[in-house]
Structures are given as C-alpha cells and as structure tokens.
Amino acid sequence: MRVGGAARLRRDTVALAIVSVLYVALASLVHNSYYQLILTLVPIWAVVGLGWNLFSGMSGLVSFGHASFFGIGAYTVTLALVYWHLTPWLGIPLGMIIGGIAAVLIGLPTFRLRGHYFALAMLAYPLAMLYVLQYLGFQEIPLPMHREHPALFLQFAQPFYSTLVAMGLFIAAMVAAMLVENSRFGLALLAIKQNELAAEAAGLDTKRWKMLALTASGAISAAAGGLYACVLLVVTPDSVFGVIVSAQALVVTLFGGVATVWGPVIGAAVLIPLAETLNARLGDIVPGIQGVIYGVAIIGIMLAAPEGLFWTLRDRFWRRAPAPEVIEERASSLAVLVKEGTLLEVSGLSKSFGGLRAVQDVCFSVAGGEILGIIGPNGAGKTTLFNLLNGVLPADAGSARFDGRELRGLKVHEVARLGVGRTFQVVRSFPRLSLLDNVIVGGYGAGLGDRAAAAAAEAALEAVGLGDRAARPAGELTNKELRLMELARALAGRPRLLLLDETLAGLGREECDDLLAVLRELRAAGMTIVIIEHTMHAMLRLADRFLVLDHGAVLAEGLPKDVVEDRAVIEAYLGTKFLAQHHNSADLHA
C-alpha cells in the first residue's frame, strides 16, 4: 500500500459496495429477459475495460489487441466445456491462466516497440488468432446445454442469476484494480506513462512492471471473455476476437476516464445499454442508424469531455486538494558521505551513429563532492555522453567506472540503483498526481519500502524547497518548480552522483538563482554533481571545473577561469564575438 492510498481505497470500497448493492437491487426488479441480458453485459464489459485500463490506461501503452485475451478466455471455456465437460467455474480460471501466458508471449516481442508501433502491432495478434481459428474450423460453437445443473454450468433459467455472477466477477476485478491503483505497482505504471526513460533513470525496472501489468490485464480480460461465452451460449471468432472487441475495451474506458477504476464502470454503464437499446429499437427499422447515433454520441462526448466523463465531472464539481498524509518515519537527512578521491572515472568512451561520431574517446574524472560543468555547442555530444553513462545508449568503446564499478553494459535502472541519479532536458510530470507521488517513484526505484520511499521523497522535496507543497497536484507547478520536482525525484533515490541535463534551461534570472542555491546546498551536503548547461553566467558561478565538448571530443578541461580564457574554447564554443566583449562582460549567454 502506498502512502496516501489507504484513504482512497477506503473511499472507493464504500462506493463500490453502494454501487453493487443498488445495481443488484435494480437487476432483481427487471423481469424482461432482454433487459436482464443488458444488465449482465454491463459488468462484463466493465471488467474488459478494467483489464484494458490496468495496462493501457495506467502505463500509457495503448493496446488495440485486447480481443486476444477476451477471445482466449471465451474459447478456453467453450472448448473445455465441449471436449472435457469442464465447468466454467474451472474453465474461467483456466482461461485466465492461458490468457496470462499469452500476455507474456505477446509482451516479450512487442515491448520492443514504442508508441503507435506498439499499439498497431497489438492489433495483429487477435486477427491472426481469428484467422487461425476459422481455418481450424471453429467457426461457430454453441455451448453444450447442461440445464440440469444450472449453478455448475452457469446456465440459469433465471437470467438474473447470470447478472449476479457477472457482478461477482466485476467486484473481484474492481478490488484487484483498486489494489493496483493504490500500490507501488500502480505508481510505477503511471511513472512509465509520464516518461518511460525517466522512470528507468529513477531505477524502475520498467520492462518487468509492464510485463506484470499486461499479464494481469490479460488474465482479467480472459475472465470476462469466458463469462461472456457462458452468457451468450455461442462463440464465433468474429464475436470474441474481432476488432470490435478491442475497440469496445478502449471505448468504454476512454469514455469514462482513463487511469481511474471508475472510468470503465461509467463507460460501460452508459454505452452498453445505449448501444443495445439503439440496436433493438432502431436496428430493424433503418439498419445502420444505431451505429451512426452511437458514433455521434461517442464523438460528441469526447469533444465535450476529452479526458473522459469521470475526470471532467470531477474537475467541475469536486475539486479539492487531497489531505496531506502524515509520514511517521522521517528520513535522517539527505546528507551523503563524501567519497574521498575519484567517484567517476571515464576513459576512452566513444559512440557513433552510422558515420556520425557523436562521442569520441572522451576521458575525464569527477572527484567526490565536486560540481563538474559540461559545456559545448549544440550537437557537441553532451546529452549523448549522459545517455552512455546511465545506460540509455550502449557505448561502442571505452569504460566508465563509478566508485570502482563498471557502468558499461548495465541497464538504465541498474545504473540508477548503483546511486547515479539523472534529470532530463524535457520535464514531464503526471499533472493529476500530487508532488509527493511524483517524487516517490524515485524512492521506489532505489528499492525502498513504501514508508521509507515516502520519507525519502519528503526529505527530497524539503531539500529542494518544495516541502510545503508536497500534497499539491503537479499540474499547478511553475516551470521552476517542475525543475525542482525533477531534481527531487532524482534525489529521492538517494544517489551519490547526480547527472543534470540542462536543469536551468528556460528559467529567468531569479529562478535560476534559486536553483543554483539549491544545487550549492546539495554540494554542501556532500553530493557530487555533473551538470550540462548552456547558461554561461550560471555555470561560472556554480561549477568547480569545466569540461568542454566539441564534435563529441573533449576540447578542454580545467578550472572555469582557465577554460574561459582558452582560445580554442572561445573560438569553438563562444564564437569570436566573445573575444571582443570578453573584458567588459560578466553576463554571457551561450
């Protein structure tokens, strides 16, 4: 349980109990079997949406292929019933297991893809399964009837009981989703959604979390598929593996609101009855009109509430700051023991992209407790150097030893766990999460427990001067505060070395001063810092030593005043104009 999660979990559990009781009471009043069927389908599609939301909504990796899991569940239950007379009570768990395994097999190759490529590759799996099932001759399989054991085979004479079973599955899925949402698992997924690279740099093994999420999501969707087959009593490849199923999973979730357990519930509760009623009322009179109205409806609501009904309504009617949670365990302090001598030793580090030698034979060392400033013109290879150091890119040659350990060959999160923190040029936050939650991710990355991570995050926020704003949503922050927040996130992982990539970019003079003060305090507390920066006047006041890169190679290294007077540096980086202005200018911008 993550800090701050308990209160929400309690609130959501009460809401879930109330909604469930009301829904079952409503269902018990409905005697028309067609309307009862709609009432059974609503929770089933809500479960599919919950499954989709758990993976795609939380992690931001959109899947167009959740029909794979839905279909696997449906076909497992059906075929097990046909060939082995297996009751759905065992068939559905079996389907969940197979769905989970399928998720691992699908995830292994597909997680290599990013963004839209991932989404579209996911589309291919259910369709391939669909065609294979058609080829194998499983076109249309009716479920064998076992009316003599209605409870055992979920073939009730009273459709109300099907609704009860569906509600049972729905409640189980809701509880699972709520637990995930309020745990470090959920926070890790949200961190991946914000910025996968930053999450890795904070020490999270993102691949593992994504795989776990897809597996859980696949199992949940498979359960829904299995029950769907029992309710409709017939499966066809198109009805369970079709694009429509995948689309439905994301439509109900997006309509209701992403990354909240209530999104799929709201979406399913509004859209499923709407679609079914339109089908029944208008489908016979003018075939197609129901699809047109449904399409107009989802577009209309999406344009009016782009983030889904839940978030839009909440923002309008129920916006308040979350109550700050008291964290008992205080971090001792962020002070680190200054390591005597060399902390980071880089030698011969090189990287080429095709013909471009982005970083060539770079050698330098960083002593414990110093601030090394890396400067150089655009395209000099500064960010690439950082990417080599913390494992975002593999180096072609050379070595980088951190406190005696070779960094080359380590994954991003492994480098982070050794104690190398990093910030990025582009700051991305999760605007709806509190500042504290945004920063806690760094603590989880370092392998801290829930309480310890929260305490480390608080201490980090304190250290950067945002301690009093820990409970505010990150969406309210100014640019400077966002930079500080990212710095805090790196600090929460208790690093011994900080790699800062243009932390001062885009800040005004005074904001810049504030950040410099924070960085100096960190150094006083024993932190070792390597910083990339364009703003020369800031660098002159901050760095103990300069490293100048040009065309990927080290051009000069030494004390700031020596480097600034080095003619080669002046020409390469500062330009010849600098020579003219040099004597009367203390305020230079690169």
Add this chain to the structure above:
Amino acid sequence: MGGLLENVLNAVAAGLIIGCLYGLMCIGLGLIFGIMNVVNFAQGELLMLGMYVSLYLVSGFAAIGFLGPYAAPFVAALIAGPVLFGGGALLHRFLLRHVSGLSTASRLDQGGFGQLIVTLGISLILQNGGLILFGSTPASVRTPLSAKAFIIGPFAGDTMLFLNQARVYACVVAIVIAVALWLVMERTRLGKSLRAAADNPIAATYMGIDVDRAYRIAFGLGSAITAIAGGLMATYLSFTPFVGLDYVIIMYSGVVLGGMGSILGAFWGGLLVGFVQQVSALVLSPQLQNAAIFVVFLLIVGLRPQGLFGRSAERA
C-alpha cells in the same frame, strides 16, 4: 513442373500488381499517420467512400458515361480523389482539429486517446451511414477490362502469364500518382511545410507555417489518395459498406512495415503486404493468407522496430 512454375509466376505477378494498389492505399494513411501522428481508424471507410463515389460516377448518375466503359472507371477513381479531399478537410476542420495538432501538443498523451475515440466514431458513422445510403448488396464498378487478360508467353515450355487488364491499368495509374505525390512532398514548398509540421508542430509555428492548415491539407490529401486507391480497386473486386474493416488492417501493416513518416516506405510496405498475401496463396488456405501477413508483419517489426524505411528519432 511447368504447372508449378506457372502458378508461382502468376502469383508473383498478381502480388506485385495488387501490391502497387495497396501501396497507394498505404500512402494515404502514411501521410496522415506520419504528418499528424494520428492513428486514423476511419481510413478504411475513406477507401470505401472512394469505391462508392467511383461507382456512382460511372453507373449511378452516369455523369461520365460518355467516356465509355474503358476509361470511365479510371477517370471516376481520379475524381474520387478531389471529392474525398474536400471530405477529409471538412472532417479535420470540424472534428480532428480538436483532438490533434497544436490543441493537444502540450497534453501528456498528446491527445492520443481522444483521437482514437473520434476516429473510431467517424468510422462507425461512415460504415453505418454507408449501409443506410448504399445498402448491403455487394457492388462493383463494371468494366470489360476486368474480364480480359494480357497473356504473356508461352515461354519455357508451355508457361503462360495471365495479367488481368483492369488490375494492370489500375496498377499503372497507382504508380503514376504515387510518384507524383512523392515529387510534391520532396520538391515543393507545400511538401516541405507539411514535413516541417510533422517534425515539430510547435517549432513549425514559429517558422511561420500554419500548422493547422498543414494538417488539414495532410488529412485531405491522405483521404484523397486512399480514395483513389479505393476507386481503382473497385474495378476488380466487389465491395459493401463494411469493406473498410478488411483493409484498414492491411493499411496499418503496410505503413508500420514501411516506417512512419516516409512516403516511399508506406508504398513499399503496402507492396510487400500485397505480395505476401498473393504469394502465400500458393501454399496456404485463404483463411491463413491474412494470418501470413501478420506473421511477416510481426517478424519485420520485431527485427526492425522503426520499420523498413523509418528512422529512429527518439531523444532522451
């Protein structure tokens, strides 16, 4: 032995010819996907509309009947382009503009979720609207060319190559349009501003490019190109308002294979998909042909995640 060789050669020829049409279809989607970074689920319906516009031009109103049964279907396909350009531009102006481009560039998911819903909605409306307007009876654009074949050979014994004339002419038109579009994108100011808007919409704004207009043109152009491909394909296959479902997947396979943001890549991707589909017919049953496309798709994307012609442009 001669029979096998003949089958293989005919399948290869059919694969290349159909592949060129798929290639053109994919370029339309590739433009929208590559420039606007929007996953457009309604692209299959744009293809379908291209088919029906072409059909009504030829037979419905007989507006271009004077051109005769040979030329009319091809002219109709070309006219479907500008018609759907207007349609696409309107769709962008009233719907997509709100969920893409500058209005969502600063959002965490860049409006991606909203785009999905909106394009899915458009797809539903067009499909079902098509059902209401056009009915569900399969239709096709009749031309005597569909029943004629160019026969090459016999060579190497009794081997003969049969090339359906409608497909061959459609293929030639497709290649001409693809090349013309490529020239527009590479050589003209319009093409450059479209590509600039694709690379970085906010920076392009600073450079004085009207990104909103660029996206509108891109969406219109993408719709037009796919519609022309639809019009051309209508000369040799029968279709219903739901035909888009079959092809949207093929289009996405082609575009992802070719690599996003590359006009040529989308064409080659589409060509490859058509080729695999036709040649796999030699050994696989019809149901498994499309499964074969996905297997090839997953293999290539697994080996080259950025697609055959795409470049990896991720930056930390």
